Amino acid sequence: MKTFHILTFGCQMNYADSARIRAVLQHCGFSYEEDIKKADIVIFETCSVRQKSEDKITGKLKEIRPDQKVWITWCMIQHNFRSRRLLKSVTSDEWQVPSQFQQWNFFGSLMSQKPTIVWLTNSELELLDTRNSILDTVFVNHAFNPLFHILQKKWRNLELFRRIDDTWFLPLMLERLWYKVNYEWEFINEYEKIIPESITSMNMHTSTAYVPISTGCNQFCAYCIVPYARGLEKYFPVEQVVKECEYHIKHWAKEIVLLGQIVNKHPQFVEIIKKILALKDESSVDCPKGLKPCLTRNDGRGLKRLRYTSPYPTYFSKELLALHGKEEKLCPHIHMPLQSGSDAVLKRMFRWYSVTDAKKFIDDVRKLKRDISITTDIIIWFPGETEKDFEQTLKFVEHGRFDMIYMGIYSSRPGTLAQKKYPDDVSREVKRERWNRLNEVLKRISRENNEKEIGNIHEMLVNEIKMENGKRSTGNGIQLIGYTDNMKQITCNIQRVTRNVWDFVKVKIIKWAEFKLSWEMLP
Ligand code: SF4
Numbered sequence: 001m002k003t004f005h006i007l008t009f010g011c012q013m014n015y016a017d018s019a020r021i022r023a024v025l026q027h028c029g030f031s032y033e034e035d036i037k038k039a040d041i042v043i044f045e046t047c048s049v050r051q052k053s054e055d056k057i058t059g060k061l062k063e064i065r066p067d068q069k070v071w072i073t074w075c076m077i078q079h080n081f082r083s084r085r086l087l088k089s090v091t092s093d094e095w096q097v098p099s100q101f102q103q104w105n106f107f108g109s110l111m112s113q114k115p116t117i118v119w120l121t122n123s124e125l126e127l128l129d130t131r132n133s134i135l136d137t138v139f140v141n142h143a144f145n146p147l148f149h150i151l152q153k154k155w156r157n158l159e160l161f162r163r164i165d166d167t168w169f170l171p172l173m174l175e176r177l178w179y180k181v182n183y184e185w186e187f188i189n190e191y192e193k194i195i196p197e198s199i200t201s202m203n204m205h206t207s208t209a210y211v212p213i214s215t216g217c218n219q220f221c222a223y224c225i226v227p228y229a230r231g232l233e234k235y236f237p238v239e240q241v242v243k244e245c246e247y248h249i250k251h252w253a254k255e256i257v258l259l260g261q262i263v264n265k266h267p268q269f270v271e272i273i274k275k276i277l278a279l280k281d282e283s284s285v286d287c288p289k290g291l292k293p294c295l296t297r298n299d300g301r302g303l304k305r306l307r308y309t310s311p312y313p314t315y316f317s318k319e320l321l322a323l324h325g326k327e328e329k330l331c332p333h334i335h336m337p338l339q340s341g342s343d344a345v346l347k348r349m350f351r352w353y354s355v356t357d358a359k360k361f362i363d364d365v366r367k368l369k370r371d372i373s374i375t376t377d378i379i380i381w382f383p384g385e386t387e388k389d390f391e392q393t394l395k396f397v398e399h400g401r402f403d404m405i406y407m408g409i410y411s412s413r414p415g416t417l418a419q420k421k422y423p424d425d426v427s428r429e430v431k432r433e434r435w436n437r438l439n440e441v442l443k444r445i446s447r448e449n450n451e452k453e454i455g456n457i458h459e460m461l462v463n464e465i466k467m468e469n470g471k472r473s474t475g476n477g478i479q480l481i482g483y484t485d486n487m488k489q490i491t492c493n494i495q496r497v498t499r500n501v502w503d504f505v506k507v508k509i510i511k512w513a514e515f516k517l518s519w520e521m522l523p
Contacts, residue, residue, distance in 0.1 A: 002179065003031050005039035009057060010047025012309060013230075013259050016210040018045045019196035021073070021170075028171050028181040041069040041159075061155055071160040195244050207255055207461065207502040209248035213241045213272060214260035219312065221339075222350045222418040223379065223410065226261055233261075238268045242275045249281055249303050254504065255461060258308040264315040270323065276306055277329055304504055305461070305485055307331045313338065313361060314353050325368035332370050333487040336361065337377040341396030342389035345382055350417065355396060362400050373449075373486035375404040378438065381431040382410045383422035390434055397441055403449055403488060405442045409435055443514045450488070450512035458484040462503045480505075 004025055008018045021043065022032055033039040042064050046057050057072075064070055159177065162170065171183045216231040217224075245256050256276065260266060281302035306329050313336055323330055336358070340346050343355050365372050378393060397405065409431045412424040466479040480492050480499060490507065499505055 003033035209253035217261040341393035
């Protein structure tokens with residue numbers, strides 16, 4: 001039995017995708033190997049959002065032994081791909097592939113007697129019955145990706161490039177690579193219907209399940225590669241999302257994070273939230289071995305937190321805000337990715353809201369009966385951002401009183417509208433000066449916000465236990481790190497480990513710092 005290991009880079013969406021790939025491969029008879037060094041195949045689930053992410057992946061590739069196979073998937077592939085379309089309709093009785101598509105490619109040329117490699121759109125693939133017809137055809141969306149050939153010169157063990165959308169016909173690709181695969185077609189033929197049995201988490205525990213409710217994005221913000229890397233929007237059916245959440249809750253997930261590039265644009269987003277909140281835990285499934293400690297304190301069963309990411313400012317409905325105001329399990333945290341406090345910059349970014357809209361939204365959140373923490377994203381020195389534009393952003397930040405700002409210094413990404421339209425001619429050093437100024441404002445606001453938390457009681461999910469010298473029981477210098485329900489990082493130095501990662505712990509805030517709270521445990 002072949003073993004595989006997945007290295008996941010980037011956002012929560014990639015972690016959710018990794019869990020699906022894992023489910024498909026296990027279903028096909030492969031086995032997951034926790035130790036990367038022992039795996040036959042190492043899968044890179046890549047991120048392309050910044051050049052730095054791509055460099056990191058290329059660096060990691062160097063660590064893979066030549067006798068291990070490498071598969072690379074997702075954003076980096078999609079982003080570097082130049083699409084070509086099949087010219088002749090695939091619906092005709094005898095369809096033909098135009099000659100420019102009948103090229104050799106990395107595995108078709110080696111494995112098939114008469115390889116015909118075509119690039120098909122999703123809708124074209126849907127029209128095709130790949131089970132019975134064209135047996136000598138390998139369907140690969142990236143057969144012509146020049147990146148593959150460049151990388152394969154360096155890494156001869158590179159075996160497969162693929163997109164997440166291709167997950168449903170991954171078994172067909174593997175057959176072409178001479179892997180022995182056994183699978184039931186029904187299990188894999190629709191990406192969104194795959195319910196991963198195991199959670200691939202960004203944390204050191206598996207209490208948090210990432211559940212995608214949509215993929216892709218139609219917004220085409222000028223700076224963003226997502227619509228090119230992940231394709232256009234596709235929404236998953238409500239029943240499917242709820243079924244997946246129910247499965248995870250039954251299997252001891254205590255926190256669910258709904259995912260989508262614009263998660264709140266799903267037309268039935270509020271319905272999904274209501275249905276998940278109404279789910280009962282009727283689990284008869286045994287608590288997984290590693291989760292046993294929580295059972296002893298009776299805090300282990302059922303959903304405790306529901307979160308979602310990443311929203312778009314204009315798609316928050318009144319009903320959604322009302323739910324935040326009253327539903328205890330829906331976390332009191334809203335991320336509102338503003339990007340800039342200047343209307344002129346927002347317009348150039350193709351963000352379809354105004355500063356006045358954003359201010360009104362924040363005021364509406366503050367009117368809710370519950371304290372909601374608000375975080376945001378700001379891009380610093382988007383091309384053409386003047387000093388006046390930047391000052392408007394600082395002014396907005398004062399109004400927003402954000403608990404955290406995820407600040408990114410603008411860097412041009414190939415293929416985006418901004419890269420084609422606006423010159424990025426300001427040096428990083430100059431841009432950094434604005435970053436520092438914004439950071440100073442953020443630090444002060446964070447201090448002021450956190451000071452008000454003293455004496456408050458929160459429930460913290462322990463994500464990490466840091467020990468001195470790697471030992472758990474020395475009694476000194478042990479640090480518990482986690483997040484409150486309003487997404488504030490919280491830490492505590494303790495003498496003895498009495499809690500575990502994945503535990504929920506009731507705490508009282510006793511100290512604060514910038515971006516961080518400290519706590520004492522309540523009995
Ligand atoms: S909304 Fe804009 S920034 Fe967000 S994923 Fe879509 S294109 Fe990118």
